[in-house]
Amino acid sequence: MELAGCQVMAKPTGSVCNIDCTYCFYLEKEALYPERNKNWRMSDETLECYIRQHIEAQMGETVTFAWQGGEPTMMGLPFFRRVVALSNQYARGKKIEHALQTNGMLVDEEWARFFAEEHFLVGTGSNAGRRRAITRPKRRCCSARQHFLVGISIDGPAHLHNQYRVNRAGKGTHDKVMAAIALLKKHRVEFNTLTVVGKHNVGHPREVYDFLLATGSRHIQFIPLVERVSSDESSLLQLVMPGESAARLASWTVPSWQFGDFLNQIFDIWIRRDVERVIVQMFEVALAAWMGQPPVLCVHSPTCGHAFALESNGDLYNCDHYVYPEHKLGNIHHSDIKTLNNSEQAIAFGQAKRETLTAECRSCEFRFVCHGGCPKHRFAVSPSGHPGHNYLCAGYKHFFQHITRYMNVCQQLLEAGYPLAAIMPWLADEERKPSKTRSRNEPCPCGSGKKYKKCCGAQH
Numbered sequence: 001m002e003l004a005g006c007q008v009m010a011k012p013t014g015s016v017c018n019i020d021c022t023y024c025f026y027l028e029k030e031a032l033y034p035e036r037n038k039n040w041r042m043s044d045e046t047l048e049c050y051i052r053q054h055i056e057a058q059m060g061e062t063v064t065f066a067w068q069g070g071e072p073t074m075m076g077l078p079f080f081r082r083v084v085a086l087s088n089q090y091a092r093g094k095k096i097e098h099a100l101q102t103n104g105m106l107v108d109e110e111w112a113r114f115f116a117e118e119h120f121l122v123g124t125g126s127n128a129g130r131r132r133a134i135t136r137p138k139r140r141c142c143s144a145r146q147h148f149l150v151g152i153s154i155d156g157p158a159h160l161h162n163q164y165r166v167n168r169a170g171k172g173t174h175d176k177v178m179a180a181i182a183l184l185k186k187h188r189v190e191f192n193t194l195t196v197v198g199k200h201n202v203g204h205p206r207e208v209y210d211f212l213l214a215t216g217s218r219h220i221q222f223i224p225l226v227e228r229v230s231s232d233e234s235s236l237l238q239l240v241m242p243g244e245s246a247a248r249l250a251s252w253t254v255p256s257w258q259f260g261d262f263l264n265q266i267f268d269i270w271i272r273r274d275v276e277r278v279i280v281q282m283f284e285v286a287l288a289a290w291m292g293q294p295p296v297l298c299v300h301s302p303t304c305g306h307a308f309a310l311e312s313n314g315d316l317y318n319c320d321h322y323v324y325p326e327h328k329l330g331n332i333h334h335s336d337i338k339t340l341n342n343s344e345q346a347i348a349f350g351q352a353k354r355e356t357l358t359a360e361c362r363s364c365e366f367r368f369v370c371h372g373g374c375p376k377h378r379f380a381v382s383p384s385g386h387p388g389h390n391y392l393c394a395g396y397k398h399f400f401q402h403i404t405r406y407m408n409v410c411q412q413l414l415e416a417g418y419p420l421a422a423i424m425p426w427l428a429d430e431e432r433k434p435s436k437t438r439s440r441n442e443p444c445p446c447g448s449g450k451k452y453k454k455c456c457g458a459q460h
Contacts, residue, residue, distance in 0.1 A: 005058040006341040007298075007307040009320050010050060012042035012079065013070035014312040018105050019173055022164040023198060023225055023252045025239050026070065029323060033311075041075065042312040044082065049332050050310060051086045055094065057338040064097040068320075073106040077114055084118060099149035101194065103165070104180030105173065112183040115150060150191045152181060154215070156208040160201040164252060181215055193217040197262055198225030198252045205265040213278065221281040222263065225254050226377050226391055241324050242376040256391055260398030267399075271406050272428070276421040286400070289369035290407040291414065299374045305350020306341055316340055318349045321376040358382045358389045366400040 014036050015029035030036075042050075055063050065087070067080075080100075087096045154177050155161040162172025184191050193212050195201075201208055212220055228247035230240045240247040254262075263282055270280060281297065288296045295301040308329070309320040316337065318327040327349070329340045340346060353375050360382045361372045372378065373390040382389035390396070406423065413422050441451055 005060060005306075006337065007064070007066070008050075008054055008310050008316075008337065009066045009068050009308065010042075010310045011069050012047070012067065012072055012075045012312055014040050015070050016040040016074065017069055017071045017103070018074060019071070019103055019165065019167045020170075022166065023196065023227060023250070025227055025321070026323075028239055032324070036311070036313065040070075040312055042079075046312070046314045046333070047079070047082065048086055049314065050337075051083070052090045053332055053337040055087075055090050055092070055096075056336070057341055058094070060094075062095045062097060063091075064099060066099040066101075068101050071103055071105070072100055073102050073111065077110060080114070097149060099151065101151040101153065102180075103153050103173065104177040105167075107180035107183055109183065112187040112189060115184065115189040116187040150184070150189065151194050151221075152177065152184075152191050152217075153194045153196075154181075154212075155195050156201050156204065157211050160204060160208065163200040164196075164198070178215075185216055191217065192219035192221065194221045194223060196223045196225050197259060198254045200252065202254050202258050202262045205262045206269065209266045209269060213274075218277065219279045219281075222266075224259050224377075224392055224395070225252055227253055228379065242321060243379075247379075254395075256393065256395040257398055258395070259392060260395030260402075263395075263399045264402045267403055267406075271403075272424060275424055276419065282399075283403075286369055286403055286407055287410060287420075290411045295371070300369060300371050302354050302371045303350040304353045304375065305346050305348075308337075308340075308346075318346065321374070322349075356388055358384075358386045360384060360386070360389065360393075364397070366397060369400060370396050 014033070015026050016036075017024070017027060020027065051065070054065065065083070067083075083098065087098070153165070154174075155163075155165055158172065158174040161174045161177070165173050165177075167173055181191065193215065195208060195212065209220075227250040228240050228244070229238055229250045230244070230247055232246045239250070266280065267283060270278060270283065285296045285300050288294065289300070298304050298307045305318060307319060309317045309323050310332070311317070311323065314332045316329045316332060317323045318329060329335075329343060329345055332340075353372065356375070356378070357367075357372045361367060361370075364370070373392055373396060377391045378388045380389045380391040380393070381387055382393075406427075409426065410420060410423055413426070414420060443451065
């Protein structure tokens with residue numbers, strides 16, 4: 001049976017980037033594919049081939065292009081004007097969406113004007129092309145023919161961001177990112193933020209969240225930082241490929257349970273104050289699962305294998321995390337995307353995610369929302385001693401357990417025809433009931449961090 005479509009994360013610069021983030025797993029592809037260092041730019045021929053094939057490979061009325069790197073803005077504005085022209089040429093009546101993730105270093109007045117002219121809208125970080133809207137009452141999609149989605153990578157305030165997001169000279173990039181955000185706001189270009197959560201910022205959930213809101217972000221994606229360092233001195237790469245056994249956790253890797261607690265603390269603020277006003281991708285993942293809808297994110301889908309990575313020379317790989325020779329599906333100049341999407345290799349790769357679940361995962365009460373997480377992170381040993389367990393399991397379970405009560409209420413409200421935001425007054429009412437009497441010196445349940453008597457309690 002022919003598959004309905006696929007997702008492709010296009011990397012027009014390959015692994016080439018203008019900054020040198022310490023934790024980046026993709027920069028090392030420069031060592032793995034040294035021949036691309038000289039000819040790293042996607043050619044016009046490859047670009048046209050990709051746009052035509054990607055549109056043809058989709059069965060639906062909306063086609064999403066995701067542009068990443070490396071750093072995609074290094075291709076320059078003429079390249080993306082060409083993207084717009086080719087998309088129009090091959091659209092054939094379909095609505096085209098483009099998602100662009102940038103570190104912001106090259107965003108200047110000209111780029112900002114281009115974003116504004118082309119009606120760039122909010123994206124969802126590195127997985128911008130993979131987000132689906134949760135079905136809610138009285139919600140309509142925009143009907144414009146082409147949209148652009150912009151994501152900015154930022155890890156929080158300067159003292160957190162600059163620990164790992166540095167330029168080639170080792171200097172922090174925070175000021176440049178904030179300057180890019182200022183330009184986007186000046187030209188009224190909406191943007192989202194992608195925040196990598198590692199050991200450097202996982203202990204500061206409220207500070208990170210408040211900072212992101214202060215920048216103007218209303219679409220937020222948190223990416224858990226999990227990388228392993230090779231213990232094989234002869235290895236070409238420092239960071240190991242998924243499945244490699246000779247490895248140890250990188251020093252910047254986020255502790256599993258702590259990642260769940262990071263999400264919990266932000267969720268407690270969001271559910272009481274920011275529902276509908278702020279979209280947090282991981283909360284959308286949970287809501288979709290509780291509503292019985294298709295997964296919002298490939299990480300938490302039952303299978304994978306159809307969210308590809310396209311290198312600048314036209315090579316297509318199973319996944320962004322699996323850009324290694326053994327996971328190359330082919331080259332779009334020799335086999336089209338539709339054919340590669342339906343190949344045995346692509347299908348087998350995706351099915352393996354479900355077939356290799358540990359016994360604990362198969363029996364877990366949260367399997368319906370988690371599905372074992374990303375295969376890249378399945379290098380841990382389960383509580384019963386089985387290998388291939390997800391390293392982030394403890395964190396995910398901590399998070400899903402914490403939000404269950406709230407998700408159950410959200411589900412009931414939506415099914416009854418109420419807007420999702422109705423959860424906030426419902427919670428406020430519940431927490432004001434006599435059975436939930438709160439000391440005036442306790443932390444306020446709204447999540448402000450203030451004492452109850454100096455926050456919501458001051459109103460009573």
